[in-house]
Amino acid sequence: MTIKPPVDMAALRAATQTMPLGDDAAAARAAARDAVLTKPPGALGRLEEIAIWLARWQGRPRPAAEAIRIAVFAGNHGVTAAGVSPYPPSVTAQMVANFAAGGAAINALAKAIGAELIVTPLDLDRPTADFRDRPAMSEAEFLGAVAIGMGVVAPGLDLLCLGEMGIGNTTTAAALCAALFGGEPAAWVGPGTGATGDVLAKKVAAVTAAARFHGRETDDPLELARRLGGRELAAMLGACLAARHARVPVILDGYVATAAVAPLARLRGDALAHTVAGHCSAEPAHRRLLDELGLVPLVDLRMRLGEASGAAVAAGIIRAAARTHNEMASFAEAGVDGKDT
Numbered sequence: 498m499t500i501k502p503p504v505d506m507a508a509l510r511a512a513t514q515t516m517p518l519g520d521d522a523a524a525a526r527a528a529a530r531d532a533v534l535t536k537p538p539g540a541l542g543r544l545e546e547i548a549i550w551l552a553r554w555q556g557r558p559r560p561a562a563e564a565i566r567i568a569v570f571a572g573n574h575g576v577t578a579a580g581v582s583p584y585p586p587s588v589t590a591q592m593v594a595n596f597a598a599g600g601a602a603i604n605a606l607a608k609a610i611g612a613e614l615i616v617t618p619l620d621l622d623r624p625t626a627d628f629r630d631r632p633a634m635s636e637a638e639f640l641g642a643v644a645i646g647m648g649v650v651a652p653g654l655d656l657l658c659l660g661e662m663g664i665g666n667t668t669t670a671a672a673l674c675a676a677l678f679g680g681e682p683a684a685w686v687g688p689g690t691g692a693t694g695d696v697l698a699k700k701v702a703a704v705t706a707a708a709r710f711h712g713r714e715t716d717d718p719l720e721l722a723r724r725l726g727g728r729e730l731a732a733m734l735g736a737c738l739a740a741r742h743a744r745v746p747v748i749l750d751g752y753v754a755t756a757a758v759a760p761l762a763r764l765r766g767d768a769l770a771h772t773v774a775g776h777c778s779a780e781p782a783h784r785r786l787l788d789e790l791g792l793v794p795l796v797d798l799r800m801r802l803g804e805a806s807g808a809a810v811a812a813g814i815i816r817a818a819a820r821t822h823n824e825m826a827s828f829a830e831a832g833v834d835g836k837d838t
Protein backbone atom coordinates (compact mmCIF):
# COMPACT_ATOMS: atom_id res chain seq x y z
CA MET A 498 0.00 0.00 0.00
CA THR A 499 1.25 3.46 -0.80
CA ILE A 500 0.11 6.29 1.43
CA LYS A 501 -1.04 9.70 0.41
CA PRO A 502 1.08 12.75 1.30
CA PRO A 503 -0.35 14.10 4.58
CA VAL A 504 -2.47 17.26 4.21
CA ASP A 505 -1.89 18.31 7.82
CA MET A 506 -0.18 17.19 11.03
CA ALA A 507 -3.28 15.20 12.06
CA ALA A 508 -3.15 13.18 8.82
CA LEU A 509 0.54 12.48 9.36
CA ARG A 510 -0.16 11.38 12.94
CA ALA A 511 -2.94 9.10 11.67
CA ALA A 512 -0.54 7.47 9.19
CA THR A 513 1.79 6.62 12.09
CA GLN A 514 -1.04 4.83 13.88
CA THR A 515 -2.22 2.71 10.95
CA MET A 516 1.14 1.10 10.14
CA PRO A 517 0.73 -2.54 9.08
CA LEU A 518 2.14 -5.32 11.23
CA GLY A 519 4.67 -7.84 9.94
CA ASP A 520 3.56 -11.01 8.16
CA ASP A 521 3.89 -13.78 10.76
CA ALA A 522 2.99 -16.53 8.28
CA ALA A 523 5.72 -15.48 5.82
CA ALA A 524 8.21 -15.27 8.69
CA ALA A 525 7.23 -18.74 9.92
CA ARG A 526 7.71 -20.23 6.45
CA ALA A 527 11.12 -18.61 6.12
CA ALA A 528 12.07 -19.93 9.57
CA ALA A 529 10.96 -23.43 8.54
CA ARG A 530 13.12 -23.27 5.42
CA ASP A 531 16.07 -21.94 7.41
CA ALA A 532 15.80 -24.97 9.70
CA VAL A 533 16.41 -27.48 6.85
CA LEU A 534 19.24 -25.72 4.99
CA THR A 535 22.63 -27.47 4.89
CA LYS A 536 24.23 -25.97 8.02
CA PRO A 537 24.07 -26.61 11.72
CA PRO A 538 21.09 -24.66 13.11
CA GLY A 539 22.11 -21.06 13.83
CA ALA A 540 25.48 -21.41 12.11
CA LEU A 541 24.83 -18.39 9.90
CA GLY A 542 24.10 -16.38 13.03
CA ARG A 543 22.43 -13.05 12.49
CA LEU A 544 22.17 -13.67 8.73
CA GLU A 545 19.46 -16.21 9.52
CA GLU A 546 17.53 -13.70 11.62
CA ILE A 547 17.85 -11.10 8.87
CA ALA A 548 16.43 -13.44 6.22
CA ILE A 549 13.40 -14.16 8.43
CA TRP A 550 13.03 -10.45 9.25
CA LEU A 551 13.06 -9.64 5.51
CA ALA A 552 10.36 -12.27 4.88
CA ARG A 553 8.22 -10.80 7.67
CA TRP A 554 8.38 -7.23 6.41
CA GLN A 555 8.31 -7.99 2.67
CA GLY A 556 5.33 -10.22 3.35
CA ARG A 557 6.64 -13.18 1.34
CA PRO A 558 8.31 -16.42 2.42
CA ARG A 559 11.20 -16.05 -0.03
CA PRO A 560 12.80 -12.71 0.79
CA ALA A 561 15.00 -10.82 -1.67
CA ALA A 562 17.61 -8.09 -1.38
CA GLU A 563 18.31 -7.40 -5.04
CA ALA A 564 16.33 -4.25 -5.87
CA ILE A 565 17.99 -1.77 -3.52
CA ARG A 566 17.32 1.96 -3.61
CA ILE A 567 19.54 4.38 -1.72
CA ALA A 568 17.79 7.68 -0.97
CA VAL A 569 19.96 10.59 0.14
CA PHE A 570 18.23 13.82 1.16
CA ALA A 571 20.08 17.12 1.50
CA GLY A 572 19.11 20.15 3.56
CA ASN A 573 20.58 23.34 4.99
CA HIS A 574 20.23 24.51 8.57
CA GLY A 575 19.78 27.98 10.06
CA VAL A 576 21.56 26.87 13.22
CA THR A 577 24.86 26.98 11.29
CA ALA A 578 24.74 30.73 12.10
CA ALA A 579 25.72 29.66 15.62
CA GLY A 580 29.09 28.41 14.35
CA VAL A 581 28.34 24.74 15.03
CA SER A 582 30.20 23.13 12.11
CA PRO A 583 33.82 23.33 10.99
CA TYR A 584 32.53 23.46 7.38
CA PRO A 585 30.53 26.23 5.67
CA PRO A 586 26.90 25.49 4.60
CA SER A 587 27.96 25.95 0.95
CA VAL A 588 29.41 22.41 1.19
CA THR A 589 25.89 20.91 1.20
CA ALA A 590 25.10 22.02 -2.36
CA GLN A 591 28.67 21.35 -3.47
CA MET A 592 28.39 17.76 -2.24
CA VAL A 593 25.05 17.39 -4.04
CA ALA A 594 26.91 18.36 -7.22
CA ASN A 595 29.58 15.82 -6.32
CA PHE A 596 26.88 13.12 -5.93
CA ALA A 597 25.54 14.05 -9.37
CA ALA A 598 29.03 13.83 -10.86
CA GLY A 599 29.61 10.44 -9.25
CA GLY A 600 32.54 11.49 -7.07
CA ALA A 601 31.30 10.85 -3.53
CA ALA A 602 31.76 7.81 -1.31
CA ILE A 603 28.10 6.88 -1.71
CA ASN A 604 28.49 6.74 -5.51
CA ALA A 605 31.23 4.13 -5.16
CA LEU A 606 29.31 2.18 -2.50
CA ALA A 607 26.08 2.20 -4.52
CA LYS A 608 27.98 0.88 -7.53
CA ALA A 609 29.67 -1.79 -5.43
CA ILE A 610 26.33 -3.28 -4.36
CA GLY A 611 24.49 -2.59 -7.63
CA ALA A 612 22.04 -0.22 -5.96
CA GLU A 613 20.16 2.69 -7.43
CA LEU A 614 21.06 6.08 -5.89
CA ILE A 615 18.53 8.90 -5.68
CA VAL A 616 19.72 12.24 -4.30
CA THR A 617 17.09 14.84 -3.38
CA PRO A 618 18.17 18.36 -2.47
CA LEU A 619 15.52 20.15 -0.41
CA ASP A 620 15.39 23.90 -0.86
CA LEU A 621 19.11 24.33 -0.23
CA ASP A 622 18.97 28.05 -0.95
CA ARG A 623 16.47 28.49 1.85
CA PRO A 624 17.95 27.08 5.09
CA THR A 625 15.57 26.18 7.90
CA ALA A 626 15.15 28.82 10.61
CA ASP A 627 17.65 28.89 13.47
CA PHE A 628 15.87 26.71 16.01
CA ARG A 629 17.61 28.20 19.03
CA ASP A 630 14.65 30.54 19.49
CA ARG A 631 12.02 29.65 16.86
CA PRO A 632 10.66 26.61 15.03
CA ALA A 633 12.97 25.35 12.27
CA MET A 634 10.05 24.88 9.87
CA SER A 635 6.43 25.90 9.40
CA GLU A 636 3.93 23.05 9.27
CA ALA A 637 3.71 23.46 5.50
CA GLU A 638 7.50 23.28 5.11
CA PHE A 639 7.72 20.24 7.38
CA LEU A 640 4.86 18.37 5.69
CA GLY A 641 6.20 19.26 2.25
CA ALA A 642 9.53 17.64 3.10
CA VAL A 643 7.79 14.60 4.62
CA ALA A 644 5.81 14.19 1.39
CA ILE A 645 8.94 14.41 -0.77
CA GLY A 646 10.50 11.69 1.36
CA MET A 647 7.43 9.49 0.92
CA GLY A 648 7.91 9.85 -2.83
CA VAL A 649 11.10 7.77 -2.93
CA VAL A 650 9.20 4.64 -1.89
CA ALA A 651 7.98 2.47 -4.73
CA PRO A 652 6.36 -0.94 -4.80
CA GLY A 653 8.77 -3.61 -5.97
CA LEU A 654 11.75 -2.35 -4.00
CA ASP A 655 13.37 -5.02 -1.84
CA LEU A 656 15.22 -2.57 0.41
CA LEU A 657 15.46 1.16 0.98
CA CYS A 658 18.63 2.74 2.43
CA LEU A 659 18.12 6.14 4.05
CA GLY A 660 20.80 8.78 4.42
CA GLU A 661 21.50 12.49 4.24
CA MET A 662 23.82 15.40 3.59
CA GLY A 663 23.52 18.68 5.48
CA ILE A 664 26.18 20.85 7.06
CA GLY A 665 25.17 21.48 10.68
CA ASN A 666 22.79 18.55 10.91
CA THR A 667 24.57 16.70 13.71
CA THR A 668 23.55 19.68 15.88
CA THR A 669 19.99 19.28 14.57
CA ALA A 670 20.06 15.56 15.41
CA ALA A 671 21.37 16.36 18.90
CA ALA A 672 18.66 18.96 19.55
CA LEU A 673 15.94 16.54 18.40
CA CYS A 674 17.30 13.65 20.49
CA ALA A 675 17.67 15.81 23.59
CA ALA A 676 14.03 16.87 23.23
CA LEU A 677 12.74 13.35 22.52
CA PHE A 678 14.75 11.45 25.11
CA GLY A 679 15.93 14.03 27.68
CA GLY A 680 19.28 13.96 29.43
CA GLU A 681 22.06 16.50 29.32
CA PRO A 682 22.33 18.27 25.95
CA ALA A 683 26.08 17.55 25.97
CA ALA A 684 25.35 13.82 25.99
CA TRP A 685 23.74 14.15 22.54
CA VAL A 686 26.46 16.34 21.04
CA GLY A 687 29.64 15.11 19.36
CA PRO A 688 32.25 16.13 16.80
CA GLY A 689 30.13 15.57 13.64
CA THR A 690 32.45 16.44 10.74
CA GLY A 691 35.24 17.15 13.25
CA ALA A 692 34.20 19.87 15.70
CA THR A 693 36.51 20.34 18.68
CA GLY A 694 37.07 23.00 21.37
CA ASP A 695 35.18 26.18 20.71
CA VAL A 696 32.97 24.76 17.94
CA LEU A 697 31.99 21.81 20.13
CA ALA A 698 31.11 24.23 22.95
CA LYS A 699 28.92 26.20 20.52
CA LYS A 700 27.08 22.98 19.60
CA VAL A 701 26.31 22.26 23.26
CA ALA A 702 25.18 25.88 23.76
CA ALA A 703 22.89 25.72 20.71
CA VAL A 704 21.27 22.46 21.84
CA THR A 705 20.87 23.84 25.37
CA ALA A 706 19.19 27.00 24.06
CA ALA A 707 16.87 24.95 21.82
CA ALA A 708 15.90 22.65 24.69
CA ARG A 709 15.11 25.64 26.88
CA PHE A 710 13.02 27.37 24.21
CA HIS A 711 11.06 24.43 22.76
CA GLY A 712 10.93 22.20 25.83
CA ARG A 713 8.28 24.35 27.43
CA GLU A 714 6.19 24.48 24.24
CA THR A 715 5.52 20.81 23.46
CA ASP A 716 6.51 17.20 23.98
CA ASP A 717 4.74 15.92 20.86
CA PRO A 718 7.28 13.96 18.75
CA LEU A 719 6.06 15.22 15.35
CA GLU A 720 5.91 18.79 16.58
CA LEU A 721 9.47 18.40 17.90
CA ALA A 722 10.54 17.09 14.48
CA ARG A 723 9.07 20.24 12.91
CA ARG A 724 10.60 22.59 15.49
CA LEU A 725 14.03 21.00 15.88
CA GLY A 726 14.54 18.95 12.73
CA GLY A 727 15.48 19.80 9.19
CA ARG A 728 14.03 19.17 5.76
CA GLU A 729 16.28 16.17 5.08
CA LEU A 730 15.33 14.68 8.46
CA ALA A 731 11.63 15.22 7.75
CA ALA A 732 12.05 13.54 4.35
CA MET A 733 13.72 10.49 5.96
CA LEU A 734 10.83 10.29 8.44
CA GLY A 735 8.34 10.36 5.56
CA ALA A 736 10.28 7.75 3.58
CA CYS A 737 10.52 5.44 6.60
CA LEU A 738 6.79 5.71 7.28
CA ALA A 739 5.82 5.21 3.62
CA ALA A 740 8.15 2.21 3.38
CA ARG A 741 6.36 0.57 6.30
CA HIS A 742 3.01 1.00 4.56
CA ALA A 743 4.49 -0.34 1.28
CA ARG A 744 6.21 -3.36 2.93
CA VAL A 745 9.69 -2.19 2.00
CA PRO A 746 12.28 -2.90 4.73
CA VAL A 747 14.56 0.03 5.55
CA ILE A 748 18.25 0.26 6.39
CA LEU A 749 19.05 3.28 8.53
CA ASP A 750 22.36 5.07 8.24
CA GLY A 751 24.07 6.89 11.09
CA TYR A 752 23.23 9.31 13.87
CA VAL A 753 21.34 11.83 11.75
CA ALA A 754 19.22 9.27 9.89
CA THR A 755 18.37 7.44 13.11
CA ALA A 756 17.45 10.70 14.87
CA ALA A 757 15.22 11.58 11.93
CA VAL A 758 13.02 8.50 12.38
CA ALA A 759 13.14 8.45 16.21
CA PRO A 760 9.92 10.54 16.50
CA LEU A 761 8.04 7.63 14.89
CA ALA A 762 9.23 5.30 17.66
CA ARG A 763 8.10 7.81 20.29
CA LEU A 764 4.61 7.75 18.74
CA ARG A 765 4.34 4.00 18.45
CA GLY A 766 6.60 1.43 20.08
CA ASP A 767 6.93 -0.89 17.07
CA ALA A 768 7.23 1.85 14.44
CA LEU A 769 10.80 0.93 13.52
CA ALA A 770 10.33 -2.85 13.47
CA HIS A 771 10.71 -2.81 9.66
CA THR A 772 14.07 -1.05 9.95
CA VAL A 773 17.57 -2.24 10.73
CA ALA A 774 20.39 -0.03 11.98
CA GLY A 775 22.93 -0.47 9.21
CA HIS A 776 25.86 0.60 11.32
CA CYS A 777 26.93 2.33 14.48
CA SER A 778 28.43 5.70 13.66
CA ALA A 779 31.59 6.95 15.35
CA GLU A 780 29.48 9.91 16.49
CA PRO A 781 29.23 8.88 20.17
CA ALA A 782 25.55 9.78 20.62
CA HIS A 783 24.53 7.31 17.92
CA ARG A 784 25.18 4.39 20.30
CA ARG A 785 23.10 6.12 22.98
CA LEU A 786 20.27 6.64 20.49
CA LEU A 787 20.38 3.06 19.21
CA ASP A 788 20.17 1.86 22.83
CA GLU A 789 17.15 4.10 23.45
CA LEU A 790 15.46 2.62 20.38
CA GLY A 791 16.49 -0.99 21.06
CA LEU A 792 18.26 -1.21 17.67
CA VAL A 793 21.36 -3.40 17.27
CA PRO A 794 23.64 -2.12 14.50
CA LEU A 795 24.88 -4.53 11.85
CA VAL A 796 28.43 -3.21 11.59
CA ASP A 797 30.71 -0.86 13.48
CA LEU A 798 33.46 0.37 11.16
CA ARG A 799 34.13 3.74 12.86
CA MET A 800 32.43 5.44 9.91
CA ARG A 801 31.02 8.95 10.45
CA LEU A 802 30.29 10.22 6.97
CA GLY A 803 26.52 10.20 6.52
CA GLU A 804 25.37 10.01 2.84
CA ALA A 805 23.78 6.59 3.61
CA SER A 806 27.31 5.17 3.45
CA GLY A 807 26.91 2.92 6.50
CA ALA A 808 23.51 1.73 5.27
CA ALA A 809 24.99 0.86 1.87
CA VAL A 810 27.76 -1.23 3.46
CA ALA A 811 25.13 -3.02 5.55
CA ALA A 812 22.98 -3.66 2.46
CA GLY A 813 25.68 -6.00 1.18
CA ILE A 814 25.30 -8.06 4.36
CA ILE A 815 21.54 -8.13 3.98
CA ARG A 816 21.93 -9.36 0.42
CA ALA A 817 24.22 -12.11 1.74
CA ALA A 818 21.46 -13.12 4.17
CA ALA A 819 18.79 -13.30 1.45
CA ARG A 820 21.03 -15.11 -1.05
CA THR A 821 22.11 -17.82 1.40
CA HIS A 822 18.50 -18.30 2.47
CA ASN A 823 17.31 -18.64 -1.15
CA GLU A 824 20.17 -20.46 -2.83
CA MET A 825 21.33 -23.06 -0.30
CA ALA A 826 20.21 -26.68 -0.68
CA SER A 827 18.32 -28.47 2.06
CA PHE A 828 19.75 -31.57 3.75
CA ALA A 829 17.31 -33.70 1.72
CA GLU A 830 18.14 -32.02 -1.62
CA ALA A 831 21.89 -32.33 -1.12
CA GLY A 832 21.85 -35.78 0.44
CA VAL A 833 23.69 -34.57 3.51
CA ASP A 834 23.13 -36.50 6.73
CA GLY A 835 21.54 -34.54 9.55
CA LYS A 836 22.40 -34.57 13.23
CA ASP A 837 22.18 -38.03 14.88
CA THR A 838 21.39 -39.73 11.53
Ligand SMILES: O=C(O)c1ccc[n+]([C@@H]2O[C@H](COP(=O)([O-])O)[C@@H](O)[C@H]2O)c1
Pocket residue numbers: 581582583584661662663664665666667668688689690691692750751752753754778779780783801802803804
Ligand atom coordinates in the same frame (compact mmCIF):
# COMPACT_ATOMS: atom_id res chain seq x y z
O1 LIG B 1 25.02 10.43 10.65
C1 LIG B 1 26.15 10.38 11.18
O2 LIG B 1 26.48 9.46 11.95
C2 LIG B 1 27.13 11.48 10.88
C3 LIG B 1 28.21 11.69 11.72
C4 LIG B 1 29.09 12.72 11.40
C5 LIG B 1 28.90 13.52 10.27
N1 LIG B 1 27.83 13.27 9.47
C6 LIG B 1 27.68 14.11 8.24
O3 LIG B 1 28.32 15.36 8.43
C7 LIG B 1 27.47 16.46 8.16
C8 LIG B 1 27.06 17.12 9.45
O4 LIG B 1 28.17 17.38 10.28
P1 LIG B 1 28.28 18.79 11.01
O5 LIG B 1 29.61 18.70 11.71
O6 LIG B 1 28.27 19.82 9.93
O7 LIG B 1 27.12 18.85 11.93
C9 LIG B 1 26.27 15.89 7.44
O8 LIG B 1 26.45 16.06 6.06
C10 LIG B 1 26.25 14.43 7.84
O9 LIG B 1 25.90 13.62 6.73
C11 LIG B 1 26.95 12.28 9.75
Ligand SMILES: Cc1cc2nc[nH]c2cc1C
Pocket residue numbers: 584588592661662663690802803804
Ligand atom coordinates in the same frame (compact mmCIF):
# COMPACT_ATOMS: atom_id res chain seq x y z
C1 LIG C 1 33.24 16.88 2.47
C2 LIG C 1 32.02 16.40 3.22
C3 LIG C 1 31.30 15.29 2.73
C4 LIG C 1 30.16 14.86 3.44
N1 LIG C 1 29.29 13.88 3.22
C5 LIG C 1 28.37 13.89 4.17
N2 LIG C 1 28.66 14.88 5.00
C6 LIG C 1 29.76 15.52 4.59
C7 LIG C 1 30.45 16.60 5.09
C8 LIG C 1 31.59 17.05 4.40
C9 LIG C 1 32.35 18.22 4.95
